Amino acid sequence: MKYLKISLLLAFLIVSCKTVQDTTQVVKTPTDKVIKNTKDIQGGMWIPSLLEGMNETEMQQLGSKMTAEDIYSVNKSSLKDAVVHFNGGCTSEVISPSGLLLTNHHCGYGAIQSHSSVEHDYLKDGFWAMNKSEELPNPGMTVTFIKRIDDVTKEVFAGVTDAMDEVSKMKIIQKNISKITKTAQKEDWQNAFVKSFYKGNQYLLFITEVFKDIRLVGAPPSSIGKFGADTDNWMWPRHTGDFSMFRIYADANNKPAEYSKDNVPYTPKHYLPISLDGVKEGDFTLVFGFPGRTNEYLPSVAVNQIVNVLNPAKIEIRDNALKIVDGFMRKDEAIKIKYASKYASIANYWKKWIGEDQGIKKSKGIEKKQALEKEFAKEVEAKDLVGYKSLLPEFEQLYKEIEKVALARDYWIEVAYRNVELLNSTFRAFQLEQAYNRGGAPAFERARKNLLESFKGKYKNYSADVDRPVFEKLVGLYAKNVPSQYVPENMKQNDMNTLATAIYATTKFTSFEGAKELLTGTPEEVIKNLNEDSAYVFGIELHTLFYNTIEPTYQQINLKIAAVQKKYMKALMEVFPNKRFFPDANGTLRVTYGQVKGYEPRDAVYYEPVSHLKGVMEKYVPGDYEFDVSQKLQNLYKSKDFGPYGENGKMPVDFLGTNHTTGGNSGSPAIDAEGNLIGLNFDRVWEGTMSDYNYDADICRNIMVDIRYVLFIIDKYAGATNLIDEMTLVHPKK
Ligand code: ARG
Ligand code: GLU
Numbered sequence: 120m121k122y123l124k125i126s127l128l129l130a131f132l133i134v135s136c137k138t139v140q141d142t143t144q145v146v147k148t149p150t151d152k153v154i155k156n157t158k159d160i161q162g163g164m165w166i167p168s169l170l171e172g173m174n175e176t177e178m179q180q181l182g183s184k185m186t187a188e189d190i191y192s193v194n195k196s197s198l199k200d201a202v203v204h205f206n207g208g209c210t211s212e213v214i215s216p217s218g219l220l221l222t223n224h225h226c227g228y229g230a231i232q233s234h235s236s237v238e239h240d241y242l243k244d245g246f247w248a249m250n251k252s253e254e255l256p257n258p259g260m261t262v263t264f265i266k267r268i269d270d271v272t273k274e275v276f277a278g279v280t281d282a283m284d285e286v287s288k289m290k291i292i293q294k295n296i297s298k299i300t301k302t303a304q305k306e307d308w309q310n311a312f313v314k315s316f317y318k319g320n321q322y323l324l325f326i327t328e329v330f331k332d333i334r335l336v337g338a339p340p341s342s343i344g345k346f347g348a349d350t351d352n353w354m355w356p357r358h359t360g361d362f363s364m365f366r367i368y369a370d371a372n373n374k375p376a377e378y379s380k381d382n383v384p385y386t387p388k389h390y391l392p393i394s395l396d397g398v399k400e401g402d403f404t405l406v407f408g409f410p411g412r413t414n415e416y417l418p419s420v421a422v423n424q425i426v427n428v429l430n431p432a433k434i435e436i437r438d439n440a441l442k443i444v445d446g447f448m449r450k451d452e453a454i455k456i457k458y459a460s461k462y463a464s465i466a467n468y469w470k471k472w473i474g475e476d477q478g479i480k481k482s483k484g485i486e487k488k489q490a491l492e493k494e495f496a497k498e499v500e501a502k503d504l505v506g507y508k509s510l511l512p513e514f515e516q517l518y519k520e521i522e523k524v525a526l527a528r529d530y531w532i533e534v535a536y537r538n539v540e541l542l543n544s545t546f547r548a549f550q551l552e553q554a555y556n557r558g559g560a561p562a563f564e565r566a567r568k569n570l571l572e573s574f575k576g577k578y579k580n581y582s583a584d585v586d587r588p589v590f591e592k593l594v595g596l597y598a599k600n601v602p603s604q605y606v607p608e609n610m611k612q613n614d615m616n617t618l619a620t621a622i623y624a625t626t627k628f629t630s631f632e633g634a635k636e637l638l639t640g641t642p643e644e645v646i647k648n649l650n651e652d653s654a655y656v657f658g659i660e661l662h663t664l665f666y667n668t669i670e671p672t673y674q675q676i677n678l679k680i681a682a683v684q685k686k687y688m689k690a691l692m693e694v695f696p697n698k699r700f701f702p703d704a705n706g707t708l709r710v711t712y713g714q715v716k717g718y719e720p721r722d723a724v725y726y727e728p729v730s731h732l733k734g735v736m737e738k739y740v741p742g743d744y745e746f747d748v749s750q751k752l753q754n755l756y757k758s759k760d761f762g763p764y765g766e767n768g769k770m771p772v773d774f775l776g777t778n779h780t781t782g783g784n785s786g787s788p789a790i791d792a793e794g795n796l797i798g799l800n801f802d803r804v805w806e807g808t809m810s811d812y813n814y815d816a817d818i819c820r821n822i823m824v825d826i827r828y829v830l831f832i833i834d835k836y837a838g839a840t841n842l843i844d845e846m847t848l849v850h851p852k853k
Contacts, residue, residue: 157181157714162779162814163701164410164709166316166323167191167199168268178712182403184792190407190710193267198794199708200389202407203262203330203367205786210408211262211365212788214393214796215845218367218385219336220262221829222786223801224344227363230257231338232460245340247839254334254366256378262333262367265708267326271299271313275322285682299324308374316702318416318681318688325707330385332368332378337839339363339832340749346735348745349466353474353805355726357773357822358735361801362829364842391788393826394795396852397766398774400728402715406778406800406821408787410704410711413811416688418514419488422812424522426479429529430472432600436533437469439592447585455744457580465538471808478809482818498694507690513683521676527605528673531665534593535658540586542594544574544628545658548637548649555642563642571638578631583623591619605669607660618657626654704781711784713777718820720806729825732756732770755835762835763848764827771825774798779814780821789823793851798823 160177170178171187178185190198205211209226213219224231228242234255235241248254275295279288296313303311303324310327338344343360351357367385370376398404417425444462448455479485492511499507535542547570554566595615598606612618627633637648637655649655692700717728736756740746755761761770776789780800789798800823803810807819830848833839 158816160699161713161777161816162711162810162819163699164413164704164711164779164781165701166268167265167407167708167710168323170710174710174712178403178405181712181714182401182792183405183712185405185794189794190405191268196389198389198391198407198790199265201387201391202708202788203264204409204706204708205262206260206333208411208783209785210783210787210800212407212786212796213367213387213390215390215842215847216386217845218369218387219390219842219845220333220365220367221788221796221799222363222365223361223799224338224341224363225361225801226786227335227338227365228460230255230260230335230365231363233257234335241338242341245338245343245837246335247337247837248335249839249841251366251384254336256332256334257365258378260331260333260365262330262365264328264330265325266305266309266328268708269324269326270321271324272320272322274299275313285678296322314705314707316705317692317700318685318703320685320689321702323707328375330367330369330375332376332382334366334368336364336366337833337837337842339836342747342749343752343832343836346746346748347738349463349470350745351738352463352467353470353802353808355720355775355804355820355822356730356734357802358730358732358738359773359801359824360828360832361824362799362832364833390847391790391794391796392847392849393830394791394797394851395763395827395830395848396850397771397825397827398715398729398791398797400715400717402797403712403792404715404776404778404797404823405710405712405790406776406780406784406787406823407710407790408708408780408784408800409706410709410781411706411783413704413781415701415703415812415814416684416691417488417812418511418518418687419485419492420515420518422479422488423485424518424525425812426476426485428522428526430476432526433529433533434469434472434476436530436538436593436596437465439596440538440589441465441469443588443592444585447582454582454585457582458585459744461580470805474805474808475811478806478818479813481806482809482813482815484809484813484815487813495691495694499690502694504690504694507686507694510683510687510690514680514687517676517680517683521673521680523602524605524669524672524676527601527669528665530597530601530605531661531669534597535661535665539590539593540577540581541583541590541623541626541628541654542658542661544577544634545655546662547573548628548634548655549659549662551638552646552649555646560642563645567638567645571635574631574634578634581630583629586629587619587623590623591615594618605664607664609657609660622653622657626652628652628654704783706783711779713779713816715774716777716820717775718804718806718818720804720818726775728775729771730773732772732828735772751836760835761831764831764834766827770828770831772828773822773824775804775820775822777816777819778821779810779819781811784821789826791851795849795851796826798826799829 165174168191175187201213203211205222205226209222211220211222214221231241275292277295278291299313300311305311305326310329313322313324315322339360346359368382369385370382373386376382444458448458535546551566551570555563598610627637637652638645715728717726719725735748738746739748759768784800787800788796789800791797800821802822804820810819834843
């Protein structure tokens with residue numbers, strides 16, 4: 120979910136850090152041949168335009184009846200025409216000829232919240248537009264279609280020679296990319312961008328269409344859409360109906376347009392028919408979406424650093440923040456409301472990292488990488504591939520070199536940027552000062568306007584009483600655990616309580632009015648105000664150290680790592696020509712396929728792949744904020760009023776598959792062997808969250824809502840039959 124947020128904000132200050140390039144040929148991988156053990160052909164996030172000759176046979180072996188062209192075609196309508204990048208961070212799919220969109224509840228959460236008030240609490244009660252005039256516009260929301268994907272590797276490398284140093288190579292590559300983007304063949308209303316794959320060994324051009332009039336159509340109450348909340352997050356058995364619905368509006372010519380009441384529902388090139396036949400263990404599943412980031416080809420030293428140094432540090436920080444926030448939420452209803460969403464978002468990755476560490480240890484992920492490296496070194500030696508001999512020792516050396524600064528960087532992100540809200544405010548104000556230094560008064564005005572707007576939202580949900588103990592604890596951890604060259608002088612003290620008390624008693628950053636007061640006046644006056652504020656004075660030492668030392672040091676080493684990683688990627692593919700290599704996720708459209716399958720989380724325990732409404736009732740805790748169940752749902756359950764959506768008197772809710780997914784795949788369609796919608800991806804199981812580094816078909820599972828549960832809630836629970844009528848429901852198995 121929204122994996123991009125931090126990186127986008129940081130991009131502003133980070134020195135450009137693109138992967139160092141080389142003059143490589145277009146990547147060729149893997150061998151698309153019949154393999155006995157289907158376990159070996161699962162995992163991977165594949166490029167939809169390159170399935171033919173790469174994945175078609177594998178997919179058919181797993182049960183698919185589709186051709187590569189059914190999935191991606193430029194000339195005919197294909198599945199890809201029904202899959203969109205939803206607001207930059209999630210995935211969504213078109214499910215009707217009138218541009219109806221389905222995505223997760225947690226992806227629509229912000230929009231649903233923004234339309235809610237005490238009188239109409241759509242988060243609590245749900246929202247259903249009973250006709251198109253009731254659909255609600257969402258300024259700023261976008262969805263992006265991929266019209267075409269072209270391989271432009273040769274053009275990107277044109278003029279680059281091996282003799283050049285990395286900086287010169289980079290310059291030419293950047294120039295080529297900008298030329299390719301500018302001259303790309305496309306219509307006026309379309310966009311173009313180039314992205315790097317296989318660590319900079321391949322480049323693809325994307326032609327897209329971005330729609331900007333997206334309206335909220337429906338959402339179940341949180342007691343369904345977020346059932347189980349944090350306790351069940353990343354867990355199986357799961358019983359969440361994690362969905363919400365939107366609609367794309369276009370101008371009279373069916374083209375993208377800014378919001379207008381005259382816009383009309385978009386007519387898609389393709390929309391997904393919906394299967395009412397359900398799933399059973401072993402069925403083929405394809406998940407089509409926009410996975411954000413994976414790192415599957417790291418050397419063992421890097422994974423070791425993540426598991427044993429970086430993750431434990433981040434977990435400890437969040438552990439402490441969560442405990443403090445939870446303490447306040449439990450005793451104060453108003454604070455509970457203010458912090459619910461923040462708490463969920465801190466808890467989300469906290470829990471994921473814990474699962475990741477356990478999973479890598481349990482599946483011997485590091486040992487497996489070491490074994491691969493041993494084999495790699497042996498082959499390189501045997502084939503005398505001189506240029507590759509130094510790669511592993513270089514990794515060893517560079518990861519040693521980066522460890523301290525990487526730890527400091529993670530501490531800064533977690534403490535100063537993410538979890539101590541006061542320090543975040545001072546950082547944002549610091550950026551304002553930077554904007555002035557760089558761009559003068561006009562830049563300052565723009566930045567101030569944005570900052571005030573964002574502070575307005577931030578302080579609505581802020582409590583200095585909660586934040587002060589978080590500051591005390593987390594700043595204390597920073598001072599204690601970060602290598603001393605990355606700790607500012609004003610943090611080198613033991614009495615964090617006195618420090619926190621003094622700062623919070625005097626700073627104006629503890630309320631919106633105070634912050635606004637600081638930001639009022641000419642740029643010079645604002646900067647003077649800021650530099651007299653106790654929190655600002657404290658914060659900028661830390662932020663300056665980050666800007667001037669931590670980040671540049673980190674990026675400098677990281678640039679070297681990226682150069683080695685690029686070569687290593689290419690070397691792996693050459694040395695092991697028969698292994699499957701997919702490009703790491705990078706926020707572009709990907710296909711992943713597998714089967715409906717349960718798993719064995721530990722000895723003697725087997726998890727079935729399908730959950731039912733019965734399980735919702737088993738988990739029911741009256742009045743609980745995570746496990747309450749509405750009377751209406753209980754009644755439907757008791758009367759077994761499941762309509763055409765139940766199966767043998769039971770109502771399926773969620774199911775598991777072996778599809779290789781990550782953050783960003785939320786809301787992705789789960790598609791059957793024939794191209795019909797059977798579910799909606801929304802999570803992974805805890806034991807398998809390590810799949811971002813190390814996919815293992817034995818234990819990695821994605822979690823999907825059964826589409827029949829979605830339809831049951833729309834139809835039987837909400838009575839929004841107007842929406843059902845728009846869809847095409849099919850029975851492919853009958
Ligand atoms: N774990 C899922 C994801 O990474 C769902 C997160 C939303 N739910 C929550 N309880 N925080 O986005
Ligand atoms: N909930 C995640 C998302 O929003 C998907 C789960 C995952 O990371 O696999 O993208």
